[in-house]
Amino acid sequence: MINNSTIDHQLNHRSIRKFKDQTLMPEQLQTLYSVFQHTATSMFMQNASLLHITDEAKRTKIRQLCNQNYVGAEGDLFIFIVDLYRNQQIRQQLGKDDGRVHTTDIFFQAMEDTVLAFQNVANAVESMDLGYVPLGTINDHPLEMLKVLDLPELTFPVLGMQVGIPDQAPQLKPRLPLEFTCFEESYPRDFKVENLKNYDEVVTTYYDLRDANRRIDSFTKQITGAKLNLHETDRDQIAEELQKQGLCLDWKVK
Amino acid sequence: MINNSTIDHQLNHRSIRKFKDQTLMPEQLQTLYSVFQHTATSMFMQNASLLHITDEAKRTKIRQLCNQNYVGAEGDLFIFIVDLYRNQQIRQQLGKDDGRVHTTDIFFQAMEDTVLAFQNVANAVESMDLGYVPLGTINDHPLEMLKVLDLPELTFPVLGMQVGIPDQAPQLKPRLPLEFTCFEESYPRDFKVENLKNYDEVVTTYYDLRDANRRIDSFTKQITGAKLNLHETDRDQIAEELQKQGLCLDWKVK
Numbered sequence: 405m406i407n408n409s410t411i412d413h414q415l416n417h418r419s420i421r422k423f424k425d426q427t428l429m430p431e432q433l434q435t436l437y438s439v440f441q442h443t444a445t446s447m448f449m450q451n452a453s454l455l456h457i458t459d460e461a462k463r464t465k466i467r468q469l470c471n472q473n474y475v476g477a478e479g480d481l482f483i484f485i486v487d488l489y490r491n492q493q494i495r496q497q498l499g500k501d502d503g504r505v506h507t508t509d510i511f512f513q514a515m516e517d518t519v520l521a522f523q524n525v526a527n528a529v530e531s532m533d534l535g536y537v538p539l540g541t542i543n544d545h546p547l548e549m550l551k552v553l554d555l556p557e558l559t560f561p562v563l564g565m566q567v568g569i570p571d572q573a574p575q576l577k578p579r580l581p582l583e584f585t586c587f588e589e590s591y592p593r594d595f596k597v598e599n600l601k602n603y604d605e606v607v608t609t610y611y612d613l614r615d616a617n618r619r620i621d622s623f624t625k626q627i628t629g630a631k632l633n634l635h636e637t638d639r640d641q642i643a644e645e646l647q648k649q650g651l652c653l654d655w656k657v658k
Numbered sequence: 659m660i661n662n663s664t665i666d667h668q669l670n671h672r673s674i675r676k677f678k679d680q681t682l683m684p685e686q687l688q689t690l691y692s693v694f695q696h697t698a699t700s701m702f703m704q705n706a707s708l709l710h711i712t713d714e715a716k717r718t719k720i721r722q723l724c725n726q727n728y729v730g731a732e733g734d735l736f737i738f739i740v741d742l743y744r745n746q747q748i749r750q751q752l753g754k755d756d757g758r759v760h761t762t763d764i765f766f767q768a769m770e771d772t773v774l775a776f777q778n779v780a781n782a783v784e785s786m787d788l789g790y791v792p793l794g795t796i797n798d799h800p801l802e803m804l805k806v807l808d809l810p811e812l813t814f815p816v817l818g819m820q821v822g823i824p825d826q827a828p829q830l831k832p833r834l835p836l837e838f839t840c841f842e843e844s845y846p847r848d849f850k851v852e853n854l855k856n857y858d859e860v861v862t863t864y865y866d867l868r869d870a871n872r873r874i875d876s877f878t879k880q881i882t883g884a885k886l887n888l889h890e891t892d893r894d895q896i897a898e899e900l901q902k903q904g905l906c907l908d909w910k911v912k
Contacts, residue, residue, distance in 0.1 A: 442671050451893065454839060508894070513794060527777075528665050585695060586707070587710070628749050
């Protein structure tokens with residue numbers, strides 16, 4: 405294995421869900437913004453924006469929607485946004501029609517821009533010996549979240565990030581062995597669940613800090629369990645809310 | 659600005675489109691796989707896979723579809739894949755229905771997993787003083803690409819990456835100033851295109867190595883130009899091909 409400080413941090417990545425009661429220094433904040441800014445972007449369209457939320461009332465509302473006590477608590481809260489509003493405004497203010505900004509294709513590219521920027525900032529965070537947790541839960545109630553964030557059309561919040569000085573040291577979570585995820589030449593269709601037996605045992609040795617008293621379920625038990633079982637959830641508003649925001653308007657149901 | 663080797667690489671990121679005629683050493687390859695593996699993943703579902711394409715015939719087909727001479731040429735070619743096939747197989751082989759794997763919500767999370775892994779690997783690449791170019795063009799002809807890659811249902815190629823030892827030193831591409839992309843507290847709707855005047859001038863001083871003899875168009879000229887103008891393109895197959903792959907089946911047109 406190649407070793408350097410970037411890779412050391414990457415191979416030791418843990419989500420941090422408890423931070424010291426301290427916010428980022430201006431210099432750190434500025435650095436994260438610059439890293440955000442320098443992320444690769446599809447067709448040079450720069451389709452991502454970043455919101456830094458410091459207002460306590462707004463942080464509380466976001467925490468309630470995410471239903472996670474660490475969201476908007478200690479540390480700094482960021483929301484990574486797909487942003488086609490800016491480019492629509494450029495076109496409109498220069499007398500052009502909206503062009504392709506409402507297409508699924510362009511949304512797809514904007515989503516890539518936004519998530520690339522997230523991970524780039526995440527790596528910068530860890531390089532400073534800070535920690536973070538990705539907040540996919542900002543889309544647990546998409547309609548409500550759009551209201552709280554007061555976002556214009558052609559924008560959509562993709563991921564949140566809570567950042568700060570770690571105040572916990574979680575165990576490294578065991579990942580699927582490479583033979584199940586990294587393939588040479590072609591995708592192997594002959595997946596056999598019994599080959600996950602060893603991995604399943606390894607996963608159950610992991611203690612989730614969110615509930616220190618119990619080990620977590622095996623991987624296959626998690627995949628066959630509640631989180632992927634059929635159930636109703638506000639997360640199924642995502643498609644509709646994207647379209648209400650003017651995104652993916654050409655999506656066709658077969 | 660905070661300085662460390664991770665951030666130095668990030669702030670100096672350039673896409674590299676010309677590589678030396680050398681492939682990755684096994685140790686480098688293994689390191690990139692491990693970094694891929696350790697990327698944050700939504701709900702611990704591990705919804706991403708990676709394909710490493712070495713077969714010349716396949717690389718040539720991919721290069722033709724991408725219509726970029728550096729794709730699958732010198733260096734190593736990777737395809738980052740949204741992968742819900744594995745979790746569907748786990749459920750089916752353990753006697754469960756497919757659950758929520760066909761929903762837009764779960765696709766959204768899988769797309770995040772995949773793009774996070776891309777940027778994580780990208781940062782590892784640059785930390786080794788290698789270079790890369792993101793290949794969004796792998797979706798220029800989605801139907802054809804799915805055939806060439808021979809992917810099963812519930813998978814979708816999101817981004818390609820050509821990696822290698824840089825054999826060019828492109829200029830750093832000037833990005834939108836932070837005031838246009840990083841916002842405190844709330845999203846400013848009062849964007850004014852005339853405020854981009856200085857940035858537009860800066861962009862035109864950049865020489866694109868893809869055509870060393872001419873400067874590139876200003877940012878607003880690019881946004882109001884061909885790439886976002888209405889036109890027909892196979893990229894508009896993305897939505898339909900996702901559904902043919904069994905993804906985003908609950909998408910509803912309003």
